[in-house]
Amino acid sequence: MTVSIAEKSEKYDLRVPRYTSYPTSPHFLETDTDQDYRDWLKNLDPKVGVSLYIHIPFCDEMCSFCGCYTKIVKRYDPITDYLKYVHREIELLAEALPARMTAKHVHWGGGSPTMLKAEDWKSIIEKLKSLFDIDDSSELAVELDPRTATEDYVKAIAEAGINRASIGVQDFHEEVQVAINRIQPFGVTKDVVGWLKKYGITSINFDLLYGLPFQSTERVLDMVDKAVSLEPKRFAVFGYAHVPWMKSHMKLIPEEALPNAKERWEQMEAAASRLEEHGFVKIGLDHYARPDDEMTRAMKEERLHRNFQGYTVDNNPVMLPLGASSIGQTPDGYVANVQPLRDYKRMIDNGQLPVGRTRSLTEEDILRRAVIEQIMCNMKVDLPKLCREHGFDEDFFASEEEKLQVLIEDDICTLSNGVLTLPEEGRPLMRMVAATFDTYLQKGQKKHSRAV
Ligand code: SF4
Structure with missing residues (x-):
């Protein structure tokens, strides 16, 4: 009996970010x-x-x-x-x-x-x-x-x-x-x-x-x-x-x-x-x-x-x-405006840009972001090539490649010579594949919505 991707996916914690x-x-x-x-x-x-x-x-x-x-x-x-x-x-x-x-x-x-x-x-x-x-x-x-x-x-x-x-x-x-x-x-x-x-x-x-x-x-x-x-x-x-x-x-x-x-x-x-x-x-x-x-x-x-x-x-x-709670980005990092409204107004009254949170980007963040974006947009990423382009060793993602094995066994993605590819059946679970490259994600956290 063929086991569908939907059934296989039941063993995963599907609460992963949307990676915007x-x-x-x-x-x-x-x-x-x-x-x-x-x-x-x-x-x-x-x-x-x-x-x-x-x-x-x-x-x-x-x-x-x-x-x-x-x-x-x-x-x-x-x-x-x-x-x-x-x-x-x-x-x-x-x-x-x-x-x-x-x-x-x-x-x-x-x-x-x-x-x-x-x-x-x-x-x-x-x-x-x-x-x-x-x-x-x-x-x-x-x-x-x-x-x-x-x-x-x-x-x-x-x-x-x-x-x-x-x-x-x-x-x-x-x-x-x-x-x-x-x-x-x-x-x-x-x-x-x-x-x-x-x-x-x-x-x-x-x-x-x-x-x-x-x-x-x-x-x-x-x-x-x-x-x-x-x-x-x-x-x-x-x-x-x-x-x-x-x-x-x-x-x-x-x-x-x-x-x-x-x-x-x-x-x-x-x-x-x-x-x-x-x-x-x-x-x-x-x-x-x-x-x-x-x-x-x-x-x-x-x-x-x-x-x-x-x-x-x-x-x-x-x-x-x-605007209050608005989020944006520059090449140096991400920025989120404050909420609630009273804080937003107070900062503007003080002549400040109403920033509440920021995240500056390391070189590694930028590389991982590129990998995740290519998974989410192209369903394909050449890991060694991207590492080279960003000045990292070609085998920088060796441990992630190991972690991918369980997804590969479930036909959610394939890996050949460092080229990670998602077949059509893997599309609904691309957030899971992307999450493999997310070093900030804590296992089991409930902050995110289900992948499906
Ligand atoms: S979905 Fe939310 S933001 Fe959109 S109209 Fe309804 S309450 Fe407003």
């Missing part, structure tokens, strides 16, 4: 000074430019599955106040840079960036344009909550310059939506997609979830079919991470209605197969794109990258954070 950075965020170190970050900013090459990530930590209702840093507000005053600080932070950041820089990618995440009023979009983009070079070829992307968007609103953000939208869909079935406290009928999503296209925002990504309460394989397939009918360019399909010990609102999720590990695996595989039947190409762990999409081309040409937003074609090594 290395070292991963739990290993960033608390700091009470912004000096290191300021030094890193001074080291930036003005010719390379920057990407920016702006966090809007507000929503008007808490979705029970939410894993983000956000605050529920019923009035707009706190958002107006917060934006005043973000404007000031943009100024502080621009002053700390070695020169006026180009920003080719600006990404708004949350929370719900679409809590912002239309006039506030205009004013924040004008502020950015006054201090950074941003033109029509720049990508201005927003995570959009369809429940709060109207046609006038979509028109306004398009006029302000937004040209890419990522839409949280989760699942279209009402029973699932009630259980996760996110009522978003199919018609609402359909209307918003229509308006986005009407006003020229045609680069649309959908985020779908499996592993939610009351989801079944049939419902996941129905969700995929309905989502595909709206013709987005890309999908991200994530497994719901149930961590009520970290996010207390998840206690509202009926645990008895959550799919078990086997059902989660089936849902994940069903979504993947159905998206492929619809003509989408698998990208890395959990993304899907049309064959002619830039992300598909980047994957085929091995120039796909991984950053805090997941998979990206953005090859800029500099992603600067703006």
